[in-house]
C-alpha cells in the first residue's frame with residue numbers, strides 16, 4: 548500500500564483549474580519530489596491531500612486513510628507532519644510558546660534535538676523573526692512529533708545556503724530512519740540533492756514521474772566557454788549541443804557525453820569555463836514542451 552496516493556484527483560476553483568486528473572503514488576521510505584513552476588498546482592495538490600480543500604473529482608489517501616473524510620484524516624494526522632509554503636504564526640507569541648501549543652496538539656518528542664539543530668531564537672517573539680527563522684520554526688513543528696510522513700511545500704524558501712544544506716542532510720537522515728517525505732519545489736537543483744523520484748506537474752497536470760537520475764541525464768548542463776581564439780558556430784556542431792549561441796563567448800545546453808565535450812574543449816585555449824545545471828524552465832521547454840509561467 549502506498550503511503551500517499553491520488554487517483555483522478557481534480558480541483559477546480561470555480562472556472563480556474565487547480566489540478567486535473569492527478570494520479571500519484573508515493574511509497575514508504577521514499578523522498579518524492581513534486582516539481583513544477585509557479586502556479587502548476589503543487590499547493591493545490593498538497594492542500595487536497597491534507598483535507599484543507601475538497602477535490603472536485605477523484606480520490607486521495609494518506610497513510611491508508613481517505614483524505615476526503617475528515618474523521619479518517621484526523622487519526623492519520625497524528626502521524627503526518629506538514630510544512631506549509633507560507634507558514635502563518637501568531638506574531639505576538641514567542642517561538643517557545645508556539646511550539647508548546649503545537650506540542651499540546653500532536654506531541655514533541657524530538658523538539659529539543661530539532662531546536663538545537665536548526666537553532667531559531669525561540670525565546671524571542673515571532674514578530675522579530677526573519678523569514679528564515681520563521682521557516683526554521685515551521686520545520687521544527689513539522690518534524691517534532693516524529694511523524695511517519697512529512698509533506699513539505701517549498702521547504703527551503705527563506706533559508707540561507709548553509710541552512711539549506713543542513714536541511715537537505717536532515718531530510719536524508721530522516722529517510723534513513725524510514726520516514727516518507729513529499730517534497731514540493733520549483734528548484735531542480737534541490738530536488739536532485741534529496742529526492743529519489745520526481746513527479747513533474749505543469750498547468751495542473753502530472754507530466755511525468757521518473758527517477759531523479761533519469762531526469763538529470765535528460766536535463767543536461769548549461770555550458771559557457773570563453774576561448775582565446777575566436778570560434779564559429781559550426782565548431783560546436785556536435786551531438787548533445789542545443790541552443791548554441793556564439794557571441795564573444797560560446798553558450799549552449801549540453802545533453803551529450805561529457806568525455807566528448809572535454810575532448811572537444813581540449814583543442815582550445817580556454818579563458819573561462821562555466822558548467823551549471825540547466826534551469827527548470829529550460830528542462831520543461833526541451834522535454835515537456837510549452838511555456839513555463841514562472
Ligand SMILES: Nc1ncnc2c1ncn2[C@@H]1O[C@H](COP(=O)(O)OP(=O)(O)OP(=O)(O)O)[C@@H](O)[C@H]1O
Nearest residue numbers: 560563564565583584585586587588589590591592
Ligand atoms: N484559492 C484559489 N482561488 C482561485 N484559484 C486558485 C486558488 N488557489 C490556487 N489557484 C489557482 O490554481 C492554480 C494552481 O495554483 P497552486 O497554488 O496550486 O500552484 P503552485 O504550483 O503551488 O504554485 P506556487 O509555486 O506559485 O506556489 C493556479 O492557476 C492558481 O492561480
